[in-house]
Amino acid sequence: MSEITREEVQHLAGLARIALTDDEVTSLTTELSAIVDAIATVREIAGDDVPATSHPVPLTNVLRADVVGDTLAHEQTFAGAPSHDGERFRVSAILGEEQ
Amino acid sequence: MKDRLMDFDEALERFEPVMGFEVHVELGTRTKMFSAAPNPAHPDFHDAEPNTLVDPLSLGLPGSLPVVNEQAVRYSIALGLALNCEIATSSRFARKNYFYPDTPKNYQISQYDEPIAFEGSVEVELADGRRVTIPIERAHMEEDAGKLTHVGGATGRIQGAEYSLVDYNRAGVPLVEIVTKPIFGGERSAPEIAKAYVATIRDIVLSLGISEARMERGNLRCDANVSLRPRGQEALGTRTETKNVNSMRSVERAVRYEIQRQAAILAAGGTIVQETRHWHEDTGTTSPGRPKSDADDYRYFPEPDLLPVAPSRELVEELRAQLPEQPVARRRRLKAEWGFADLEFQDVVNGDMLHLVEATVGAGAAPQAARKWWTGEIARVANERGVEASTLVEPAHVAELQRLIDEGTLTDRLARQALEGVMAGEGSPSEVAAARGLQVVTDESALVAAVDEALAAQPDVLQKIRDGKVQAAGAVIGAVMKAMRGQADAARVRAIVLDRAQA
Numbered sequence: 009m010s011e012i013t014r015e016e017v018q019h020l021a022g023l024a025r026i027a028l029t030d031d032e033v034t035s036l037t038t039e040l041s042a043i044v045d046a047i048a049t050v051r052e053i054a055g056d057d058v059p060a061t062s063h064p065v066p067l068t069n070v071l072r073a074d075v076v077g078d079t080l081a082h083e084q085t086f087a088g089a090p091s092h093d094g095e096r097f098r099v100s101a102i103l104g105e106e107q
Numbered sequence: 108m109k110d111r112l113m114d115f116d117e118a119l120e121r122f123e124p125v126m127g128f129e130v131h132v133e134l135g136t137r138t139k140m141f142s143a144a145p146n147p148a149h150p151d152f153h154d155a156e157p158n159t160l161v162d163p164l165s166l167g168l169p170g171s172l173p174v175v176n177e178q179a180v181r182y183s184i185a186l187g188l189a190l191n192c193e194i195a196t197s198s199r200f201a202r203k204n205y206f207y208p209d210t211p212k213n214y215q216i217s218q219y220d221e222p223i224a225f226e227g228s229v230e231v232e233l234a235d236g237r238r239v240t241i242p243i244e245r246a247h248m249e250e251d252a253g254k255l256t257h258v259g260g261a262t263g264r265i266q267g268a269e270y271s272l273v274d275y276n277r278a279g280v281p282l283v284e285i286v287t288k289p290i291f292g293g294e295r296s297a298p299e300i301a302k303a304y305v306a307t308i309r310d311i312v313l314s315l316g317i318s319e320a321r322m323e324r325g326n327l328r329c330d331a332n333v334s335l336r337p338r339g340q341e342a343l344g345t346r347t348e349t350k351n352v353n354s355m356r357s358v359e360r361a362v363r364y365e366i367q368r369q370a371a372i373l374a375a376g377g378t379i380v381q382e383t384r385h386w387h388e389d390t391g392t393t394s395p396g397r398p399k400s401d402a403d404d405y406r407y408f409p410e411p412d413l414l415p416v417a418p419s420r421e422l423v424e425e426l427r428a429q430l431p432e433q434p435v436a437r438r439r440r441l442k443a444e445w446g447f448a449d450l451e452f453q454d455v456v457n458g459d460m461l462h463l464v465e466a467t468v469g470a471g472a473a474p475q476a477a478r479k480w481w482t483g484e485i486a487r488v489a490n491e492r493g494v495e496a497s498t499l500v501e502p503a504h505v506a507e508l509q510r511l512i513d514e515g516t517l518t519d520r521l522a523r524q525a526l527e528g529v530m531a532g533e534g535s536p537s538e539v540a541a542a543r544g545l546q547v548v549t550d551e552s553a554l555v556a557a558v559d560e561a562l563a564a565q566p567d568v569l570q571k572i573r574d575g576k577v578q579a580a581g582a583v584i585g586a587v588m589k590a591m592r593g594q595a596d597a598a599r600v601r602a603i604v605l606d607r608a609q610a
Contacts, residue, residue: 077143
């Protein structure tokens with residue numbers, strides 16, 4: 009059994025902005041441990057000669073030509089916005105920094 | 108709070124500076140990295156209104172899926188090759204997870220463990236001709252974020268903002284991030300190397316034609332990492348990462364500032380906090396941003412919505428065959444082609460005007476004329492205003508200005524007035540000349556009348572000229588030029604003065 013702790017689950021939930029109840033933390037701690045164990049099993053079977061798979065479909069180079077397509081009109085763009093000034097989305101003040 | 112700074116020479120005596128750079132290049136494709144929305148970094152879409160270059164993917168709407176832009180991949184490989192990198196046989200995308208309103212998906216699609224290009228090097232040349240090799244760790248593809256404008260608050264600064272406005276036009280613009288390995292041995296040239304490196308990347312990108320690479324527009328952005336270690340110490344010191352460095356000159360100044368600031372702290376027995384710092388162009392200082400924290404746990408994982416990019420060796424070789432010459436070689440060639448003296452050429456390079464002179468020559472100006480405009484009048488105004496020369500006027504306009512002189516439409520003086528108008532945003536040189544009524548007076552009868560009037564007003568001068576003292580004509584020429592408000596060809600006026608004096 010792997011050792012996923014309650015603290016790790018809480019940390020992860022914090023990073024993902026998900027509020028968890030104590031019960032949820034408990035059940036997720038168990039579930040995540042089981043998932044990590046399952047992955048560990050796969051890792052045992054797959055030796056160094058098996059390349060890591062990041063996608064189930066064995067395809068590469070699905071590319072798009074550099075041709076302009078449709079854009080959204082402002083009324084569509086802002087249709088689901090809680091707040092906007094007609095040109096830009098309005099969000100709570102950011103106490104960070106511009107990236 | 109004002110930082111204590113140690114004298115630069117003393118700092119260098121006691122500590123060895125180690126640098127590293129992350130340079131972001133916005134690619135000038137027609138569309139975004141992962142969707143067909145127009146790319147604001149492409150000249151056709153520069154002036155778009157906010158949130159008009161957006162599609163569902165740019166806004167992170169549910170159900171929208173990314174598809175990789177083939178041209179962006181080609182550009183990225185070309186850039187990797189120009190940086191002497193290996194090109195991956197298989198390269199994949201990864202999600203970098205963080206919450207910030209400029210990134211509507213709550214993750215940025217980037218590359219993590221399988222960048223498209225890795226293990227390269229770039230040779231840069233310093234003003235004194237020394238060459239320095241900058242080791243490149245990787246160059247990877249990613250997407251840009253939207254733009255935030257902070258509104259309200261007492262100072263308009265971020266901390267006092269009451270709300271922020273978001274424009275997603277830039278969200279999804281194709282980026283290549285170039286990461287260097289630690290750069291040792293720069294010593295007192297470290298600030299100059301920093302500037303030369305970013306200028307070289309800019310030159311490479313321009314010669315590849317993959318980006319406009321204008322720092323003031325954010326096409327090219329540099330984060331500068333600086334750390335110091337006491338002389339004789341093996342372990343690297345704690346580094347700071349300075350962001351918001353938006354000009355070549357700032358790169359040099361920011362590195363110098365961080366060396367002096369960190370040296371003062373270390374010498375006083377303090378410790379350097381590993382943090383992001385912000386460069387302030389106006390004060391020439393850096394200030395702390397946020398410290399490294401939990402938020403930097405980006406939980407990278409392979410992007411499930413995208414398949415690997417596996418460039419064929421044929422494609423790589425095709426792109427390699429099309430590579431333009433390296434910047435150092437290019438410099439030597441241009442110097443020879445233009446026939447500039449060493450000092451003239453150095454002036455151009457130091458002023459970071461090589462590409463501007465080249466573009467001006469490309470637009471039809473003679474090399475010496477192009478050089479004189481950029482290192483003369485334009486550089487003077489740029490210094491006066493504390494901005495980069497490239498922000499003041501387009502090379503094509505400089506070439507046009509020179510053409511107007513060569514054609515005899517403008518005198519040097521009138522051309523400088525026209526340039527002033529161009530820099531004030533009044534239009535092209537021809538437009539400014541028309542609007543301001545700048546034109547050489549070619550009306551011979553008007554000139555003759557003005558000369559006669561000036562000679563009549565200065566009979567003593569007239570007598571001197573008649574006595575053979577031709578240099579005395581200067582006073583009359585001056586008077587005529589004044590009467591013509593400078594809009595006459597001085598050589599022509601002189602000829603008329605001498606002619607009429609004998610009449």
